[in-house]
Amino acid sequence: MADDSVGRVGSGEDGSEETANPPGAPMTARTRARSAALWGLVGGFAFLVLAQGYLLLDGDLPFGYVGLFALAGAIAVASGGIAYAVEHRLHAKRRT
Template sequence: MADGANGADRADEQERDGNEGTAGSPGVSATRPARARSAALWGLVGGFAFLVLAQGYLLVDGDLPFGYVGLFALAGTIVVASGGIAYATEYRLHAKRRT
């Protein structure tokens, strides 16, 4: 038999035995630390994207209704919100194999 066939046979045996496989397999839930790390990174992406857009607005228009302290406070809020949304919805996307 070819090596590829042995790998497929082992995967079939694991599936029949009820083994879930690794977290990277489609349809298998990610671990909590992996979901938390992914959500934190998505939160940082959202916060930095907001800061980049705000900086671009400042370069074009030059005025915001609040200062830099308010800008960073709003960016922090966006980090927490986007990270929370990513953590709450990631398992659904992974279960539907859309990640």
């Protein structure tokens, strides 16, 4: 176990080390879409949590649960679309 090359990522035989994903590397379309879908889920569920909290505090909404879930779906699609459109700009500026 005295070999120091064990545990290093991308260490070649010539002693050079390569990182698996260097900072500033362009994102693939698949990872951008996956990230946007997850941000969409976060936005939709956050809306549902806030609406449920409002209802628990004895509030009244002008629509029922079907409308609530439809609105949460619309918010999820909108937040996912915004995340997909903006994420590559943030990544290019290294602000992620």
